[in-house]
Amino acid sequence: MDIRIEEPYWLLLLIPAAIYMGFTWKTSGQRLAGKGTILFALRCLAIIALVFALTSPYLTSRANEEQILFVVDRSVSVGGAQEKEDEWIAESLKGRKENQSVGMFSFAGSFRTDVKLTDSDFTIPDLPELPDRDATDLAKAIDLAAAVAKNKVATRIVLLTDGLETVGSVEQLLPKYAGGRVQIDTVLLDQEKTADASIALFDTPKTAYEGEKQLLHVEVESSTRTTGELIITQNDEEIIRESVELEPGTNRFSFRNAASGKGLLKYEAKLIVPDDAILENNRMLAVTMLEQSPRVLIVQTERNPSAIPKLLDSQSIDVNVMNAAELPESLSGYLGYGAIIFDNVPGHQVGENKMTVIEQAVKKFGVGFMMVGGDESFGLGGYFKSPIERLLPVEMELQGKEQIPSLGLVIVMDRSGSMSGSKIVLAREAAARSVELLRDDDTFGFIAFDDQVWEVIPIGAVGSKEEAIEKILSVPANGGTDIFPGLLKAYEDLSESTLQRKHIILLTDGQSPMPPGYEELIEEGRNQQITLSTVAIGEDADWTLLEELAEEGGGRFYDVIDESTVPAILTRETSMMTRTYIEDDPFYMTVAGVPLWSSLFEEGVPKMNAYIATTPKQTATIVAESHKQDPILAEWMYGLGRTIAFTSDATGKWSGDLARWANYPEFWNTAAARLLPSYREVPYIITHEGGGTYTVTDSSRKAAFLDVAVVDESGVEVPFTAEPLAPGKMRVTVDADPGLVFFGVSDDQGGLFEAGVSVPYSEEYTFSKPNKRLLEKIADRTDGELLEEGDDPTRVFRNHPFKSGEQTSIVEWLILTALLLFFIDITLRRFGLLKGITAKRRAEPVVEEPVREQDSISELLKAKKKR
Secondary structure, eight states: OEEEESOGGGGGGHHHHHHHHHHHHHHHTOOTTSHHHHHHHHHHHHHHHHHHHHTOEEEEEEOOOEEEEEEEEOSGGGTTOHHHHHHHHHHHGGGOOTTEEEEEEEESSSEEEEEEEESSOOOOOOOOOOSOTTOOOHHHHHHHHHHHSOTTSEEEEEEEEOOOOOSSOGGGTGGGGTTSSEEEEEEEOOOOOOOOEEEEEEEOOSEEETTOEEEEEEEEEESSOEEEEEEEEETTEEEEEEEEEEOSEEEEEEEEEEOOSSSEEEEEEEEEOTTOSOSTTSEEEEEEEEEOSOEEEEEEOSSSOOSSTTTSOTTTOEEEEEEGGGOOSSGGGTTTOSEEEEESOOGGGTOHHHHHHHHHHHHHHOOEEEEEOSTTSGGGGTOTTSHHHHHSSEESSOTTOOBOSSEEEEEEEEOSGGGTTHHHHHHHHHHHHHHHHSOTTSEEEEEEESSSEEEEEEEEEOOOHHHHHHHHHTOOOOSOOOHHHHHHHHHHHHHTOOOSEEEEEEEESSOOOOOTTHHHHHHHHHHTTEEEEEEEESTTSOHHHHHHHHHHHEEEEEEESSGGGHHHHHHHHHHHHHBOOEEOSOEEOEEOSOHHHHGGGTTOOOEEOOEEOOEEOTTOEEEEEOTTSOEEEEEEEETTEEEEEEOSOSSSTTTGGGGGSTTHHHHHHHHHHHHSOOOOSSOOEEEEEETTEEEEEOTTSOOSOEEEEEEETTSOBOOEEEEEEETTEEEEEEOOOSEEEEEEEEETTSOEEEEEEEEOOOGGGSOOOOOHHHHHHHHHHTTOOEEOTTSOGGGGGSOOSOOOEEEEEOHHHHHHHHHHHHHHHHHHHHTTHHHHHHHHHHTOOOOOOOOOHHHHHHHHHHHHHHO
């Protein structure tokens, strides 16, 4: 057993303590035999005990316990080496000693415990693949393994890897483990010899002009001589397909392509090689921005063609017209436009997914957005609680407006097994939105059906909307499909009421036979003022039956391929039943607020016929309002983009004399000018540093602060970290899968810039030689060993030089001893216990020899004679 101290520098306190105590002893004039000697010794011992306690001393008992941790690389770069790694570990276990406990862990981008640290028998289990094998983080693996190990016990980490780290820096971690109880042995793993070809580089011009011949440059790395096919697409359309012969090493190919299209061009290079080992590295994207006039997208429907394109100045604005059903799904389809105008477009023809992408284009990239009214727009278009409502300066809900009294609404929803997944989720969300549009005293019922009827919410006053929504959102999908019983229940519930408006909405994705006489049920319902609308979800629904039910029921039929449109449909149906949206009394609008707008109406305001009532949001700018103080024209900034709401129409049916006004074309050109973002003349420079790391630099050096947003093609925000490097310069690291992402950059000077950048595949998918130098450094800095093929695996179980044992702190005992000595000192002085001892010594009698009587007489006689 040894005594050790952790903080020896506290012992320096003994020097001034000794000087002070020596000086005190000398000046007191005490003698070694006096009582002061005892008290002086007690105080010295107490001071020594306290100083020694400050050094954190402990007793150690010798022990030879060791722990061996196998940390195994399971990333893509080691290929199919799992079996080889497990065989190596099994062979090494033959050298295990009784005092050695063993654990096994796997890592790639993440860390996993395969076998907990144990001192019993060790077997290698069958292991599934790690989820994120496209990264290698050596530093995190070593740190987490060391944290799992017992503290203050001799530890050896056996790191089986090829040393090709793609995340973190293990070299920065090594000083933490240098010369300590943790040794790291490294085992070099060689990659399997497989044939692979990969696209290492795909470069296109950052900007180009339409018709310009662009240089497309591709570099292909190949491990063997082979042949293949190289394909290049532009905006997902094939433009180049060429057979290529590949030599071992780097192969370079260049192509010329005339720039076609408008706005942002997405190029993709694909490589097809027979018997290729890794397919993930055969694809790479690049982006080119075509310089051109501002582009405006006008969205219309076949039922409501737009009159706006003819009114805009085609000389200065490039106008594109598109039907709502043809809107693109990806963000790149919108970033080529400076502004988007929805002209009387119902929400169910757009869908929630596309609305979300448009919202991101406006919020993060400054694309302008305008909604124009009509009988299928705003609240009547089903935009309540949608992403489009979020970006507009007005709300669809009519607050404080006159509403239709005595409404009864019953939703009949299919909850069969075929509705599982996104269908049931969106259907429940749609029903919940419908509840939010109802008043507390409206009548509402919710029926779910499979092969039987489930009365989720019995018909009655809405009451608590929160409770109703909670019940709706809890409906699961299961069972078969039988439509009629649920529909019959809805008609029976509404037929007993005396409400003025009674409506049923039926949603289903399946088919079901209807019993004879079902037409009579619907006809009788019509006689009782009950209407029926139907929604067919998916291609398996019985469209013929549902369309017939809606026609006979006096409602509307919706055929839905994209289930994300279901919420807009139910919102539209509920809005049409619960609100009087259309204000059709002729009026003159009042214009104020924005000089660019008000200057158009200096000579007077034309008379208008109608508009859709909405509620302005708190921070919106009301450009023009009706005689009822409803917004006719409103705008605001939503993120980086400006949005405008015009609640009348563009055809003249509602806008009346405004459409025949001389300044009517200028009205729409002003709207377009307000919507278009103010992009910087000198764009930011985005430089790829490798992996998912980019540097954003303001080339004008005018900006001090940058704000960056990153989203993917679906409009979903991409996680990223931003590190300011200097004024107008920032490093951005994105956490995204390989593909295309979009940067939106704004600054403190009002500048705005957008760019698409390609996130390449992980370095794990590139063939590189194992990093032996790094593994040597890891082993050398931690007093471990580098083991290669042919070395004895049992070496990892050699004796560890660090001798560990149990440590018992004696700080408390030393403090207790010091207190006890001080207590004894005080007691001896306070009660004078030492006085008795010293007094006794002073009072001892002098022993005198007795005087014999004879001697006394003789002495007297002698004295007498002398006299």
